[in-house]
Amino acid sequence: MKITIHYCTQCQWLLRAGWYAQELLSTFGESLEQVALAPSHGGHFEVLITTDAQSEPEVVWERKRDGGFPDIKELKRRVRDRLDPERDLGHIDR
Template sequence: MSANIYPRVTIAFCTQCKWLLRAAYFAQELLSTFSTSLGEVSLQPSTGGTFVVTIQNDKDSEPKVLWDRKEDGGFPETKVLKQKVRDVVDPGRGLGHVDGKKEAVKAGEAEEGTPLAGEMDGKKENVLLVGEKGPACEPGEKCEDCQ
């Protein structure tokens, strides 16, 4: 068996509170976003209302707490957790829509007709940022998925 590749994220969750699915969801989101930038995302069963997310950057360092349900008040939003992991793993990396509008939007340089965040039918899942295209659409067109 090979040695662990770091950074390593651990999600400790309470089995008594039945938070396995929540922990698994966060693990899936982190693995989807950071794929090869993380060496491991582990789920650690616990008790007593625990929901703590830690990251360990190398095998010799102490794990850093990214989120503690008891200290931070509840569960993190997915985007907040992703930002906290990014800040440790690759601080210069952009997270696209998770980080908000792109600089072009902030500077007022959006192309005419390009939807801005929050401008599409009020549906969060249909929000595109400047320069992004839907799954099968050409610039300036709306495909079936974007309508």
């Protein structure tokens, strides 16, 4: 499973995107094949998940559609629900 985080370079969102990537890697570790940062522009911020080589990426979070940036707990829940719905995220789930 791969995660791609598109972030706007004009808006200086690299640090935010990097922090999300770090948090996802810390939580899901080797369950993820890759977490990639993809520079973009025009206020674009989007988190995509690709389950396998044959599938199209699925939007986990899109800044304009979802009303801003995700709370890290919500982002982790959404990734978990696609990666391993039975997985317990500990205090995040409470």
